[in-house]
Amino acid sequence: MVAFEEHKDALAEKGVKVFAASVDTGDEAREVANDVSFDVGEGVTREQAEQIGAWYGDARHPEMIQPSEFLMKDDGTVMMSSYSSGPLGRVNPDDVLKVINFLESLNK
Numbered sequence: 001m002v003a004f005e006e007h008k009d010a011l012a013e014k015g016v017k018v019f020a021a022s023v024d025t026g027d028e029a030r031e032v033a034n035d036v037s038f039d040v041g042e043g044v045t046r047e048q049a050e051q052i053g054a055w056y057g058d059a060r061h062p063e064m065i066q067p068s069e070f071l072m073k074d075d076g077t078v079m080m081s082s083y084s085s086g087p088l089g090r091v092n093p094d095d096v097l098k099v100i101n102f103l104e105s106l107n108k
Contacts, residue, residue: 005037019039024042026042069082
């Protein structure tokens, strides 16, 4: 999430709003949110993870939502999504900017 914070100006220029969510609650959630200026939801449940199709862990990783990332239009249409079953494969802000630039080039 810190990488998105570091790119917040470039993302804002493209109209990107960043939101994050975590299974953590209370002090643990605040610790995660302290390093970023965007909203971080807390207490994501297994049911909520299932609603978005996220992998929520197994016997080796109980009660942990794995990365699920979405690039959405203002109307809620999903333009791009990425799901992971572990800590690798997360979308980074440079990739988000590349996708947006590519989509903008198609509309010219």
